[in-house]
Structure formats: structure tokens, C-alpha cells
Amino acid sequence: MSTVDKTLKLLGYLKTTSPELGLSQFTRLSGDDKASTHRRLTELTRAGFLEQDPVTKAYRLGAALTRLALTREQSFPLAENARRVLERLYEQVAETVHVSIVQGEDGLGTLAHIDDRSHGNRVYIEPADVLPFHATASGIVTLAFAEPAFRDKILARRFDRLTSETETDPAVLALHLEDARRSGFGRSEGAYEPDVFSVAAPLFGRDGTCKGAIATAMPKARFTETSEERILAAVAKAASDLTSYWGGELPRKLKATWDYLIE
Amino acid sequence: MSTVDKTLKLLGYLKTTSPELGLSQFTRLSGDDKASTHRRLTELTRAGFLEQDPVTKAYRLGAALTRLALTREQSFPLAENARRVLERLYEQVAETVHVSIVQGEDGLGTLAHIDDRSHGNRVYIEPADVLPFHATASGIVTLAFAEPAFRDKILARRFDRLTSETETDPAVLALHLEDARRSGFGRSEGAYEPDVFSVAAPLFGRDGTCKGAIATAMPKARFTETSEERILAAVAKAASDLTSYWGGELPRKLKATWDYLIE
DNA sequence: TCCTGATGGTTCAAATAGTGGACCTTGTGG
């Protein structure tokens, strides 16, 4: 493994659950010795990828990342396109909608969302939440269309039970993935939050890989046989649009599957 | 210079003006040989910091950056805090307001903004624009409070004349910086866009350095002697608030200067 | 008071990982 790899890997240890780490913690996590870890951290800090708290000496993610992400966003406006597509989708489904993208191996991070404002009983998005792969419609469908190697790595983990409906058995989850691959949609019925129903469709980037999902979430009661086809069609259309805005393409199979929905 | 440095430096060559570069272009820009450059690019691609277009073979900034920036934003919600403070500021000045942060050596990138919706004659923010240091209120005040080394590096450049009012003489710009340091405010009178007046105040991060500026922009005619003090006070208050939300502190001198405005 | 075991940080000989000139392949324009 190259030095650069080892150095960049350090950034990955900083998560929302542990946004600041000290030298010793990095050393333990990486399994390398303290001296090398320290030099790597110093290099990242010099480059602006990390910032060091002058008092506690702890390291956190730095401004250079924001800057580069901003540049990326300006050149290839993923979030802006997402927002545009979400607005159209929201007009059609009148339920909370969101676009989330893969965040390492933890789950999905929300890139953009619109909260429902038309119903009394609505679903809120907590934008800081990381959506777990196994318990959300977005997670399931993303995994279903992800690279096999990545999928296997995730499926090899232990899954938390978040509600009484959460599926934690890898074998059953694999069936759900199979189902998502067949239909093009991920579904979750209260697996993440009780009583919340959600449908998600995959999004693909320029390199053809699945980058995340677009989804809508609503109280279970409002997902009826009457509304189902309308909602699925709207979500599929949105996923197809956003994928092409992102410069990607739907896999041929998926396009064929959705043919009857997006004409 | 370490390998990691050389590798990370490659990311810096991707800007909004050249969002995609090929191997040869990177090689020329870095001055290194092709083989090393190629290996570095490959490593960055593997780590997700770059993406390679499968057809053109060109490299662009990758999804890992968005992911890490998202994590940073969730842990230390710079943009969210910015938006909150902007809303308060907008209520007070009822003009277009924005927060922009240093983007390498090119200028400032806009992190959040609210466009005026109360006047017929209003100023629009183009969020993709990079605000040059020499021609905007935000740029001037950021430079004024930046590290001397950084300031000198920027001042050593050639400046473009964007409007008939743009100042391009480094000596005169140095005086403007002096002025901004004294008052705590940067000003621009049509130097970026004709007829647009703007006032900006500096923002400081946890490490005590100036990260960017908060500003309001309006048609020249609406910045009058009557409105001036109200606007300055609101901007100063907003800068002070946002700085402390960001975990930073105003330099003691500046705090004293603004004392009469923010009590 | 003086241990003990954390923390962050530094040193330098040994060894590993990075370097870059030369080379291959493909595609475009003349």
C-alpha cells in the first residue's frame, strides 16, 4: 500500500460520530506506529485537509475539503441538479423527498432534501443523519446496484436493529437486494423509523457506478394501491433525469424495466 | 517535499476554469515526469479524490471530497450556521447578503447567500462565481485580515480590470487593505459589477485565522448616510455572531473597533 | 512528593517505496 493511500485513509477515520481525533487514536485505528502517523497528520494539516485544534491538539477535517468540494460542485453541480429534480418530484408526489449519496462504508449522506409541507402528518429529514444501508429504501437500492465487491463488504457486517421492522439477517437482506435489482426500487416499511414508508431509485454517475439514490418518504397510510404507480413513475423519472444531469446513464436492463413507467 | 504533498498538489490544479485535466496537462503543470504523475493520479482516483472519465481519460475532482466535506459540514455546520446568520442579517438590511470563504489563491467561493426579494432593483449572487480578492468588498476585507504571507502572495499578482472602477494598482490596494484593517469593513463601489455597492466584514475560524467574509450588496443609490450606520452595525454583528458559531474569536483590536456598533 | 501511564511530539540508521528515462500503444492530422 502506498504512502499516499495510508495518509488519505486517516481522513476516513473522522466521522460524524467522532469528528475529532488525537494522534494516539489515529495511531490505534491505523495500526501503524506513532511517528509515521504523526508525520502523515502533519502533512494533511499543512495541505489544509485537516485542522488541528491549537488547544486540545485534536485533528478535524479541514477547509481544503470544503474548498475542493465547492469547486467540484461548481464544475459539476450535483447538489444543484439534485435540488432542481427534487422540486419537480415534490410537485408530483407532495411528500418529503431527498437525494442521498454513498458516504464511505457507513451508509448514505443526504445531499439535498425537500420536506413535505402539504400534510399535517409529515416525515422530516434530519440532514445530519447517516442513512444505514440495511434499513432504508435508499440504502437497499444503492447496495443493490453497487459494485459487487462493495456490496459484499457491507453485507459481511453486523446490522443494528433500529425498529421492530428492521431486517438484520444478511440472507434476507440479500433477497431484498435481489428484489430491488429486479424492480429498480428499494422499499422500506418502518425499518428506519416506525410507520415511515419509503421508496427509492438508484442514481448513476459518469463512470457508470451507482452513487446513491433519490427517494420519497411518507406515513405508511398514504402509500396505497391507487398512489403506488403514480409515485413509482415519478421517482423513476426523477432518478433517470438526475442520472443524466450527472452525466451518467441508467444500466440498460434498468432502463428496460422502467420502460412502462417513464415511457 | 513529500510524496503526499506532491500528490495532493495535483488536486489544486483543478479549478472552475479547468475542471478536467488529462495526464499530460497535469504533467506539464506539476513539472514532474509523466510516470510519477500518472501513479499519483491513479492513487487519487483509487481513493475517490479524483474520477476519471472512462471515455476522454480526463481526471476531475471525485466524490470522496463531497463525502468528506459533507462529514465536516455535519460535524461543524459552517454552511448551516452561515445560513442562519444570513437570515437574521437579511431581516435587518433587506438587501442581498452572502457568506464567502477563501478558495485557494483564486478568490472567495460563496458558501451561502440570500437574494434580496424586497426591491425591484436588486443584486443577484451568482453562486458559481469566484469573487476576486482585489475587486470585491469580501475579498478586500478577507485579505486585510489574512496571514501576511498569504496577503503578500496575492498582492504580488497582476489584477484584472473588471469594471471602470476596478483598482488594479497593488500600492492603492494596499491602502484599501489598511483602511479595511482600521475600520473592520471592506467596501467595493462598482469594482466587480457596475453600480453595485457592497460592504463586508471578516470571519474567523477556530484557529484564529480569517476564513472569509460576510457581506451585503445593493445598488449604490440605497447606501446612504442614513442607512450606513444601520447596515454597518448589522454586518458587524453578523460577522461577530458567525465567527463565534464557527468556534473562532474576533481579534481583540477588531472587537474594540466595533465596540460602538455591536455594544 | 514521587511514581505511573497516559498524552503529543522528535530523532536517525535501516529499508522500503518512489522515481523517471526509455519504451509501448493508440489515435489524429498532414
Added chain:
DNA sequence: CCACAAGGTCCACTATTTGAACCATCAGGA
């Protein structure tokens, strides 16, 4: 059909990275 520039690869040589041992500081305990 050639020349040139593009992306990419090879491998002997060498410079950078490595990590055990080191120091300084701090907090708690006997």
C-alpha cells in the same frame, strides 16, 4: 505512410519513508 501527441507501463536506481527508542508534559494515585 509518417510524425507527433495522447495515455499508459517497465524496472534499475535512489531518495523518502519507516519505526524503535527517545523526550516533554500532564493527570491521577499512593
